[in-house]
Amino acid sequence: MTPAASNDTDDPSPTKPIRYTFPKAARMPAGGPYAQVFQQRKAVSDATITLNAGPNGLKWHRLGLGVAKKMFRKAVARNRAKRLIREAFRLERPNFGGGLDLVIRPKVRELTLEDLRRSLRTLVPKAERKFGPNPTSGATRQEPQRPKPDTENSTGEDVP
Numbered sequence: 001m002t003p004a005a006s007n008d009t010d011d012p013s014p015t016k017p018i019r020y021t022f023p024k025a026a027r028m029p030a031g032g033p034y035a036q037v038f039q040q041r042k043a044v045s046d047a048t049i050t051l052n053a054g055p056n057g058l059k060w061h062r063l064g065l066g067v068a069k070k071m072f073r074k075a076v077a078r079n080r081a082k083r084l085i086r087e088a089f090r091l092e093r094p095n096f097g098g099g100l101d102l103v104i105r106p107k108v109r110e111l112t113l114e115d116l117r118r119s120l121r122t123l124v125p126k127a128e129r130k131f132g133p134n135p136t137s138g139a140t141r142q143e144p145q146r147p148k149p150d151t152e153n154s155t156g157e158d159v160p
Helices: 032-040 075-095 113-131
Strands: 043-045 049-055 062-065 100-106
Touching (some): 032 049, 032 062
Antiparallel strands (some): 049 100
């Protein structure tokens, strides 16, 4: 077989390149999902952002934005903050799991893309561990049920 006639199975390169997209399915719709996330009061935070999380029943995370007019008085500043948060999420999204609605609220007025990406890299995995569909730690964890020991045999008599 000549090199020009080789097929894709002989190619040692990765099968699919990582796509840094932000489709509509990754955006939280207005209304109901926001109320559910805030009602659960499950949040993780650092010096830059607060990340509220709640399960969404999907295989991917959805992003919601909570940029307050109290913090960013001018619409231009609010829109810039939203653009930066969306861009940071878009770039970091391939590194995350799925199944959570994430509402991000900035805590500082001076946001940078690097700070937001760093915060997302630390907070999203933490939220996945604490609040995901199968949490491994935290107050929502339930211990597995242990079977009760048999005190009777199959005939209904007590076992010594």
